[in-house]
Each structure stands twice: as C-alpha cells, then as structure tokens.
Amino acid sequence: MELKPQHGLLKSLVAKKILMALTGLFLCLFLVAHLSGNLQLLIPGYNGRLQFNSYAVFMTQFPLIKIISYVLYLSIIIHVLDALVLTIRNRRARTVDYAVKSGYGSTFASRNMGILGTLILIFLVLHLANFWYKYKFGEMPYMVSPEGYFVSQKGEAIAGAVLRDGHLWVNGVDKGPAMKDLYEVVRLAFSQLWIVAIYVLSMIPLGYHLAHGFQSGFQTLGLRFGRAFSLIRTAGLLFAIIIPLGFAIIPLIFYFFPEKLN
Amino acid sequence: MKLFSISDKKLDGKCPTGPIEKRWTQHKASIRLVSPANKRRLDVIVVGTGLAGASAAAALAELGYNVKVFCYQDSPRRAHSIAAQGGINAAKNYMNDGDSVFRLFYDTVKGGDYRARESNVYRLAEVSANIIDQCVAQGVPFAREYGGYLDNRSFGGVQVSRTFYAKGQTGQQLLLGAYQALMRQVGRGQAKLYSSHEMLDLVVIDGKARGIIARNLITGELERHGAHAVVLCTGGYGNVFFLSTNAKNCNVTAAWRAHRRGAFFGNPCFTQIHPTCIPVSGDYQSKLTLMSESLRNDGRIWVPKRKDDPRKPTEIPEDERDYYLERRYPAFGNLVPRDVASRAAKERCDAGYGVGPSKMAVYLDFSDAIKRMGRAAVEAKYGNLFEIYQLITDENPYETPMRIYPAVHYTMGGLWVDYNLMSTIPGLYVCGEANFSDHGANRLGASALMQGLADGYFVLPYTIGDYLADDIRAPKIDTRHEAFEEAEKSVLERIEKLLSVRGKTPVDVLHRKLGLTMWDYCGMSRNAEGLEKALKIIDELENEFWKDVAVPGTDKEWNKELEKAGRVADFFELARLMCIDALHREESCGGHFREEYQTEDGEALRRDDLFSYVAAWEYTGHRQSPVLHKEDLIFEYCKPTTRSYK
Amino acid sequence: MKVYLKVWRQRHARDAGRFVDYTVDGINPDMSFLEMLDVLNNRLISQGEDPIAFDHDCREGICGTCGLYINGRPHGPVARATTCQVHMRHFKDGETIVIEPWRADAFPVIKDLVVDRSAFDRIIQAGGFVSVNTGQAPDGNAIPIPKEDASKAFDAATCIGCGACVAACKNASAMLFVAAKVAHLARLPQGRIEARERVLNMLTQMEEEGFGGCTNTGACEAECPKAISLENIALLNREFIKAKCAL
Numbered sequence A: 001m002e003l004k005p006q007h008g009l010l011k012s013l014v015a016k017k018i019l020m021a022l023t024g025l026f027l028c029l030f031l032v033a034h035l036s037g038n039l040q041l042l043i044p045g046y047n048g049r050l051q052f053n054s055y056a057v058f059m060t061q062f063p064l065i066k067i068i069s070y071v072l073y074l075s076i077i078i079h080v081l082d083a084l085v086l087t088i089r090n091r092r093a094r095t096v097d098y099a100v101k102s103g104y105g106s107t108f109a110s111r112n113m114g115i116l117g118t119l120i121l122i123f124l125v126l127h128l129a130n131f132w133y134k135y136k137f138g139e140m141p142y143m144v145s146p147e148g149y150f151v152s153q154k155g156e157a158i159a160g161a162v163l164r165d166g167h168l169w170v171n172g173v174d175k176g177p178a179m180k181d182l183y184e185v186v187r188l189a190f191s192q193l194w195i196v197a198i199y200v201l202s203m204i205p206l207g208y209h210l211a212h213g214f215q216s217g218f219q220t221l222g223l224r225f226g227r228a229f230s231l232i233r234t235a236g237l238l239f240a241i242i243i244p245l246g247f248a249i250i251p252l253i254f255y256f257f258p259e260k261l262n
Numbered sequence B: 001m002k003l004f005s006i007s008d009k010k011l012d013g014k015c016p017t018g019p020i021e022k023r024w025t026q027h028k029a030s031i032r033l034v035s036p037a038n039k040r041r042l043d044v045i046v047v048g049t050g051l052a053g054a055s056a057a058a059a060l061a062e063l064g065y066n067v068k069v070f071c072y073q074d075s076p077r078r079a080h081s082i083a084a085q086g087g088i089n090a091a092k093n094y095m096n097d098g099d100s101v102f103r104l105f106y107d108t109v110k111g112g113d114y115r116a117r118e119s120n121v122y123r124l125a126e127v128s129a130n131i132i133d134q135c136v137a138q139g140v141p142f143a144r145e146y147g148g149y150l151d152n153r154s155f156g157g158v159q160v161s162r163t164f165y166a167k168g169q170t171g172q173q174l175l176l177g178a179y180q181a182l183m184r185q186v187g188r189g190q191a192k193l194y195s196s197h198e199m200l201d202l203v204v205i206d207g208k209a210r211g212i213i214a215r216n217l218i219t220g221e222l223e224r225h226g227a228h229a230v231v232l233c234t235g236g237y238g239n240v241f242f243l244s245t246n247a248k249n250c251n252v253t254a255a256w257r258a259h260r261r262g263a264f265f266g267n268p269c270f271t272q273i274h275p276t277c278i279p280v281s282g283d284y285q286s287k288l289t290l291m292s293e294s295l296r297n298d299g300r301i302w303v304p305k306r307k308d309d310p311r312k313p314t315e316i317p318e319d320e321r322d323y324y325l326e327r328r329y330p331a332f333g334n335l336v337p338r339d340v341a342s343r344a345a346k347e348r349c350d351a352g353y354g355v356g357p358s359k360m361a362v363y364l365d366f367s368d369a370i371k372r373m374g375r376a377a378v379e380a381k382y383g384n385l386f387e388i389y390q391l392i393t394d395e396n397p398y399e400t401p402m403r404i405y406p407a408v409h410y411t412m413g414g415l416w417v418d419y420n421l422m423s424t425i426p427g428l429y430v431c432g433e434a435n436f437s438d439h440g441a442n443r444l445g446a447s448a449l450m451q452g453l454a455d456g457y458f459v460l461p462y463t464i465g466d467y468l469a470d471d472i473r474a475p476k477i478d479t480r481h482e483a484f485e486e487a488e489k490s491v492l493e494r495i496e497k498l499l500s501v502r503g504k505t506p507v508d509v510l511h512r513k514l515g516l517t518m519w520d521y522c523g524m525s526r527n528a529e530g531l532e533k534a535l536k537i538i539d540e541l542e543n544e545f546w547k548d549v550a551v552p553g554t555d556k557e558w559n560k561e562l563e564k565a566g567r568v569a570d571f572f573e574l575a576r577l578m579c580i581d582a583l584h585r586e587e588s589c590g591g592h593f594r595e596e597y598q599t600e601d602g603e604a605l606r607r608d609d610l611f612s613y614v615a616a617w618e619y620t621g622h623r624q625s626p627v628l629h630k631e632d633l634i635f636e637y638c639k640p641t642t643r644s645y646k
Numbered sequence C: 001m002k003v004y005l006k007v008w009r010q011r012h013a014r015d016a017g018r019f020v021d022y023t024v025d026g027i028n029p030d031m032s033f034l035e036m037l038d039v040l041n042n043r044l045i046s047q048g049e050d051p052i053a054f055d056h057d058c059r060e061g062i063c064g065t066c067g068l069y070i071n072g073r074p075h076g077p078v079a080r081a082t083t084c085q086v087h088m089r090h091f092k093d094g095e096t097i098v099i100e101p102w103r104a105d106a107f108p109v110i111k112d113l114v115v116d117r118s119a120f121d122r123i124i125q126a127g128g129f130v131s132v133n134t135g136q137a138p139d140g141n142a143i144p145i146p147k148e149d150a151s152k153a154f155d156a157a158t159c160i161g162c163g164a165c166v167a168a169c170k171n172a173s174a175m176l177f178v179a180a181k182v183a184h185l186a187r188l189p190q191g192r193i194e195a196r197e198r199v200l201n202m203l204t205q206m207e208e209e210g211f212g213g214c215t216n217t218g219a220c221e222a223e224c225p226k227a228i229s230l231e232n233i234a235l236l237n238r239e240f241i242k243a244k245c246a247l
C-alpha cells in the first residue's frame, strides 16, 4: 500500500505521547538522583552539613551536570507543554460527556494525570523559588565551621578568612569562593510547619503521578514483553511509594526530630 | 384457484458437459473476457457484504470494474456471516487421510440428499483449496499445529478431517479477511461503499437487471443506482420463522423483490434445522443461539425413559436414560447428520419425553466426556461454547447437562441460478446463501462459508465477464429511465402504505405469529393437511398485518420499525411459496420431511423417480398461483442411494 | 422484576436530546437486556409513541452492532460481554438504569442510542488490510507460522469493532481498535511487508476522524467484550517507532 501523506512528526498523537514518556521517564531518573542527594541532609552533625553543601556546590558547578540540568529544565518544560496540548486535544474528542461515569477498569491516577501534574507543577514552582532561586540569585547564609571559620567550596575551613563578594580573603589573597549554606536554608524552611506541610502533602500527587506514569512510560515506548511487564508494573508502584516517601521524610525529620540531626 | 401450475418447458442449468473434473476448466477457457480498458467503463452493483458479497465486490473491484456495494448494517463487517462458528471445508488433504476434490464433491451431493447439481458441486469442491490459500494470504489467522502448519478438524459426520477453523470464530475471521480486501478497494476508490442502505427493489430495463432502488436507512431518502449488472449476496431467509439462529435483521426482501421482478425462486421449502441450539425459554425470546455442531463429537444426547420425570438430570440413573440417537442409529450415534438428529429430538419431545420447563428440549451430556478426558481437556476443546451457554442460561454445563433443541439455521432454497450464477433475469447474479445452489436438500456443516467464498472470489469474477462482454458498448445506465421512475414510485407507495395503516399491533408480534405457524406446519416435519392449514393462517395473518400493523414515525428518519415492517410483509409472501413448495414435493429428502413419506421405522423416503428435480417458482402476482419450472437433476457420478446412518 | 429506566432520547443529530424516564414491569430475569427494551418498545409502539432507537443484529456478541452505555459502563455490568449478552438477572429488582449512547465526537449520534461508527471503516480503509489480489496467493502451507504467533494474531483479530473501547476511554481514543488490527497483521508474515505504511496510515486516519490519544488508562481493555489486550497498543507504539525510524 502507499504511504498516505503524514502529519508533521510532532503533530501525531502517538509521537507526542512518546515525548511525554521520554521526558517523564527522564524526570523519574532525575528524581532518583535528586533524592539520593537530598538524603545527605539526614547525615547528622557538621559532616552532614558539609557533605550536603558540597554536593550543592558540585551540582551547580560540574560542567556535565550543568548540561544535564539544562536537559532537565527543558524536559520539564516540554513535559508540561506537551501535557497541556495532549490534554486539550484529548478532551476535544468528547465534547458531550456522559451523565453517569463509573471509571471502571482505570485507576484514579490514570484518569487525573493532568491535575496531578498541575499540583506537581505548582509545588515545583514553590520549591524552585524557595531553594534553587535563592541559592543562585538570592541572599544566602554562608557555611561556617564549628570553629567559626568560613568554609571554601572545597570544604576546607579557612582560618581567619573574611568574606567579600562571595569570596574568601585571607590577608588580601583570594582563597576562592565561599561555600553557601543551603543546609541552613533548608533547616530554617523546615522549621516552619506550613512549609513542611506543603512539602509533605505535595508528595501525594507525585506518588499518584508516578504510580501511573512509571509503567505507562514503558507502555508508551512499547517496552512491554510478556511477564517482564508485570515486573515493571510492580517496580513502578514501589517507585511511586519509595521516592515520595523519601522526599517527605526529610522535612518531617527536620521538623519533628531536629535533635537527631545535631 | 389452483395452488400452482406447471410449466412444460424444462429449465436449463447451462451446465457444461464432458468429464466432470474438466468442466470448470473448459468452461473458463470458453467464456468471453472483458479487456481492462472496458472493465473501467462497466459498473457492477453488489448487494450484501457477507462472505459472498464482500468477496465478490473485492474481487470485481480488483479486476477493475466500478463496484457499488450495499449493506443494511452500519458497517459491512457486521454481515451475518460474522456469526459462523465451526469452520470451512476445503479439499486440501493436508491430513493425508484420503480426502480429495472428488470425495468432497461426493459427500456434498450425498449430504444434500441428491437434490443438488453435480457440476456446481464439483466446481465448489475444486475451488475450495484456493479459498484457503487466498484467506491465508489475507492474514486470516486459522488454527495451526505446533509445526506452524494449518490444522484441520472433522465436522458434520464425514469421514475425513477437512475443516479449517479459527477457534469458534471462523466466520468472523473469514469475513474480516474479505471485508479488509473490500475496504482496500474502497480506499482506492475502485469500490464505493453504501452502508446503512437497504435495497428495496430491482430495476429491470429491456429484460436486463440494470439497477436497484435503495433506501438510506439513516436519512430515509430513496436512491436510484444504475449498473450494467447486479449481484445479490443477501443471505438466507431463515427469519421467516421469527426465531432462528440468524441475525435479527436477516431477511428475504432483496431476493423477494427480485423474484417479483422475474427471478425464479428455487426449492424455497428446503430449510435446515440445526439440532444443537439453546432452547426457547420464554415468549419474550427474540433470538436462538447455536451451540456448535462440534459438541456432538463428545457430548451424548438423551432424554429420561419416564415421561415428565421430575428428577434433576444428574439424579437420573444410567439405566433410566434413553440415549435415543445411539439406540436408533448405532453406526453413527450422536454424529448423524443435522436433519436426522433434529427430527429425532422432535420425535422424543412430541412423544412427551422432553425436558426442561418447556418440555421442548433434550439433554446434551458431557459427564462421560469429563470422566474420560478430564475436565481440563473438555474445557480446552469447548470452553468458549460452555461459557456462552452459561452466559445465556445461567447453568454450568460442567455440572449439569446442557439442554438443547433444534432451531432454524440455514436455508438451502433461494433464487434459482444457472451454472454461471445468473438468475432467470439476465444480468442479475446471485451468490452465497441467497441462491439455491449447491447444498441440495440438506447442507453439510462448514460448507456454507466455502460456498459463499467460492462464489465470490473464484466463480462470479469469471462468469460475469461472459455477460458483460456484450455490454462494453453500453453507456452508463441512466437512472432517469422510466423503469427507475416506476420502481421508485412503487417502493414509495409501499412505504406510504405501511405508514398509513397506523394500527395497534407491533411488527414483531405479527412476525412471531407467522414464525410459529411456519415452525408448526412447515418446520422439521410437514404434512399436507398442516401445510394447507398454514396457507390459510398465513393469509389471515397477512390481512391482519395490513389492517393493524403499527409503524410509528416517518420514512425520512432512522426508523427500525419501518424497516422491519417491509421485511415482514415480504416474509408473508415468501411463507406462502414455501408452503406451496413443501406441499408439492411429495417426498421426504434432507431437511424436507413429509410425514406421509417415511419408511416403516420413520426414516425419510425419497422418491427419485418423481422428484429428482429443482423446483424453480415463477411469480405471477400477489396470491396468484405461481408457475413451477423444473430443472431435472442428472446424476452421472454420484448415483442416488438411500442415506442410511444405522 | 421491575426496573426504572432513564434513557437518552434524541430525535436526530442536531436535536439537543434529553433523558426520559420509563418503568418496565413484569421482567423475567432470564430476559436479555435488549429483550427488555423490545418489550418496552412494543408497549410504546402500541401506545402510538416513538420506540427507543437502538441498533443490534446478531444478538450473540459477535457482530458488534449493539452497544449501549449502561450505568456508566459500555455494554453494561457483565465483563467480557456485549450489550446483547447481558441478561436482566444482572440487575436488581427496582434498580434505576441509566442508558446513554456511545459518546465521542467521532461517533455522532444518529438517533437516541444509535451512533455513526463509519469512522472505523475509514480507518481500516487507510491500511487495515494486506494488499493481495484474488488469485495471487501461494499454497496455504507455503509459509509455516509459529502456533504462538498465529494464536496471538487471532486474539487481536477477534475485535468486533463495537467501539466500546472508544466509549470507555476518557479521551474517546480508538487506539485499542487500531492496535488490534495493527497487531493482528504485524504478527503474521503476510502482514509484515506493509507494516510500516499500515501503522502510519491508520494512525493518521484515526486522528483525522477526531478520536483522542491514548493515555494508557486501561479502561478500554477492561471494557472490551473480546478482552483485547493493551499489549497490542504497546506493539502498535513499537511499530510506530520502527516506522518513524525507517523514514
């Protein structure tokens, strides 16, 4: 048979959906990395603080990570815009709706990916404003060692250094940029109940989004072969529980058991 | 008034002569061809998209004719052929069990109780193998063995395994193959599809079929369609009995309208009653469901020895059961042909041994099979049928025997056609169940699908060329011709008449009464007295119909009641012809059992000296006596013998 | 038994439509759902009222003509059954039953509960076939096909084109229907040859008809009377990716 004239690649619903899956699964990977980084917040004492802040430095400065982070921003933007277009197109396919709906055979999550995603998006904006923006462009406290010295980005406490323009100076010699204390920002934020509440509650839509999204991404990419797929499904459910739980546990510990972190 | 008159001219089936195995080849070589350039200028109308229609329309469009194809369903894929379960026969001899074209030919002629044309049946057997090849190439997923080769099963009491199947959905898979081939042509623009269109009349110009009048069932508009030839593939008329295994919308209208325009109707009384159907359970019942014949391979049929035995079937001990088929037909037992099995069930129930609430059922028992093969094996073989049974009856056939009873299933009769599948109206071809053709007085299982596809893929595309070769200079058919005018007017008048009755009785109610009458007097067994009575009742019911039928709504909208009313009106006329045919055929053969003509032990008594012919009826007017034309049947290869299954 | 019906009545495509209440009494639980509607319709007809328009043909679950949305579920409450295979014993005495047509912009309402599903035919026309002319075929056993492939192809091919998948899907997507055909043919050597054109043509047509896209909710699979598996949609996605990579 002849190939009929095709729409542009990205106009096709399946292509759009594949883009959703690629970006979504990439975001899942990111979540793993992000969570393992953040869990360093739970290491007690000065070491924990130092390790976490060093990690923050690493994340903003290592060139490969930088590239990956741009891919990440792009993924989020594409994922969100694509989600918007798809959701609108899919809604247009049924302009007169049923009077009675049972939802039989589909999960709550699968039917509400748009809403769940929007909740995640709102959270994301708050979250980025809270930490990422502040870290990059805002007023930040700087890391101070137990002896009361500023700390360089390499993690060395530098005796007698003074802070000017974000750099440490010892006797007029620039010892390099100072380490910002993101940990402190986190600690302060998570000492406020309402912020803790938002962080914990936002993990619920994330969990649901992943509960459907993880396995759905594989299905979309056609990665479904016999029994292996039920493994993917189980893995997706575990993923959807463990990741949000991991994220939620951090503010909870900061708020309820701050002494454990000392 | 005389019931009918007899024409003294014999009807000629135009069968080729010579050695039977060469006839089709020689015929093909001798008929005329139409060049590709000329095919482009020729229009063909195909009515029907079942196996016969879809295959014919696709094959003709592939050849380059401009095809217009019609069906009343909303999609061609929903034609009644979709429901066929068991399989399709073909003389492939893949099983190496001694099958051959000749054996399939022989089995079919014998199975039809020597009332079919040898030449046609031989051709059918000959092309049967090509059908399988074609369907496999289309992607029909037939059952296969572990080695990857096609599997066969045995069917209908023949001695070889020649039935190809796709689980219990063979008809569906074959039809989808043909449908897809047709959709390919529609996509190419070579065929034009008119779904939700019902043909309501045939247009005949200068003695040739030149078009149809169709009603768009969605808008209600009447449309004229012209063509150089018209092919009817409109299926069988089993629904004259109201309750049957046919789809609810199956009807005789297209064939009957053509009959009224001059096409002879062949053997209308030859009806097949299938022995294994789920029995009627109430007077609201709209439809009967077939349980595949294959169940008789392992199930045993019985009734209690005691009349009105109140016990549950599982509580009746072995020695109080009457396995009447095994008793009467020790050689074939439960595997006797359909007509024999059906009559035996009726005989037991009429004698008062029937079971179930209606007492019109017998048991089909799998307990022995489960003991012998294990439940798992029974489930693997028949699981989906058991499921259907349970869905309908809410009873578990693994635990309690099924209740079954015969039901109307297939009509061997239909429009008379010659060897070229052309009716007595030049240019009007008839394929599939709609023609009277190849099955004589009784059809073997898995042969209808074979015939439909043989006609459509491999016979008609050749034979129609012979006729159209004369028409290559004929211009496009002008639908402003007065014959179209007249036909459209008569269709419209009939619709208006139906709508103007504004009575109180719904169509279904009258249809059900007609069906019961036919079942009682022109069903599994018939006698002169009953048939004469039926003729009277039919007239009365028809009068009542035109006086009191309730057809709501208008003709300019989707109106199912109007559709049904038109069909039932035609069923009344057909019913009359069926009874006349049954009355005139004073013998018993195949599905036609005349009580007056039976042997001492109640078997069918064929009278070859008097009735070895096809009865083709000519229409002479409403309630006028029809004219009987005889086409003599000559048996050179299968000499008629008494069918015995004892 | 007795049931209360709320039935969608709409005189024609442009009519606004509304629910109308009916009470049906004296129902035998062994009646099929459609027989219950027959009884109601015959009553309406005798009273000179317009009967409820619904379509049906085989009444045994194979032709795909029937299709009513009953209490929020296509084909009603029985799994793996079409509307015509649902019996009244599956409802409670005194129950209220809401009956709606399939709702999808690609399936416009014709009348009451009857919708136009010709979009499905056009999708098949776009590529749901093997291009083989009558007479071209080699012997049926010329190409052996592994039993496993043949039986998976068969499972996909059992789709009856009823449209319940579209009706069930929140996006009114026809992906399960399209996937069933793509998968049926892609799994057979005869269908592989045109696999690329088929998947692209059919998907393009599906979009042109106005169906939505798949979001893998699985409602179609759960409501499909023939239990066509979502695996087929995954296969379709693979075929799509393969086809696009081959461009």
Ligand SMILES: Cc1cc2nc3c(=O)[nH]c(=O)nc-3n(C[C@H](O)[C@H](O)[C@H](O)COP(=O)(O)OP(=O)(O)OC[C@H]3O[C@@H](n4cnc5c(N)ncnc54)[C@H](O)[C@@H]3O)c2cc1C
Binding pocket: B047, B048, B049, B050, B051, B052, B053, B070, B071, B072, B073, B076, B078, B079, B080, B081, B082, B083, B084, B085, B086, B087, B088, B170, B171, B197, B198, B199, B200, B233, B234, B235, B236, B245, B246, B247, B250, B251, B253, B254, B290, B409, B410, B431, B432, B433, B434, B445, B446, B447, B448, B449, B450, B452
């Ligand atoms: C339950 C059941 C199971 C069966 N199982 C088997 C089996 O296993 N093996 C076997 O060989 N046979 C079987 N048969 C018989 C076989 O299915 C049929 O004989 C065969 O399918 C008929 O095919 P057809 O193409 O002639 O007609 P149909 O499939 O009946 O098609 C008729 C077509 O004509 C159209 N039509 C009719 N009238 C009009 C009109 N006026 N205007 C427009 N269109 C019209 C319809 O829309 C339809 O498309 C079975 C039959 C039944 C009932």
Ligand code: HEM
Binding pocket: A017, A018, A020, A021, A022, A023, A024, A025, A027, A028, A031, A079, A080, A083, A084, A086, A087, A113, A114, A115, A116, A117, A118, A120, A121, A124, A209, A210, A212, A213, A214, A216, A217, A218, A220, A221, C214, C215, C216
């Ligand atoms: C951490 C963040 C996120 C992750 C890990 C994530 C992950 C995923 C995954 C894996 C999928 C499944 C893709 C598929 O079915 O093929 C998906 C789908 C979806 N996501 Fe996200 N997502 C995230 C954020 C968002 C945001 C912010 C939105 C915003 C609106 C969103 C909206 C959607 C929607 C609507 C779908 C379903 C699209 C469809 O099925 O067609 N997601 N997501």
Ligand code: SF4
Binding pocket: C158, C159, C160, C161, C162, C163, C164, C165, C166, C176, C177, C180, C220, C223, C224, C225, C226, C227, C228
């Ligand atoms: S996939 Fe299932 S629900 Fe969809 S049309 Fe086919 S049979 Fe109906």
Ligand code: FES
Binding pocket: C055, C056, C057, C058, C059, C060, C061, C062, C063, C064, C065, C066, C067, C082, C083, C084, C085
């Ligand atoms: S009427 Fe044929 S599937 Fe229901």
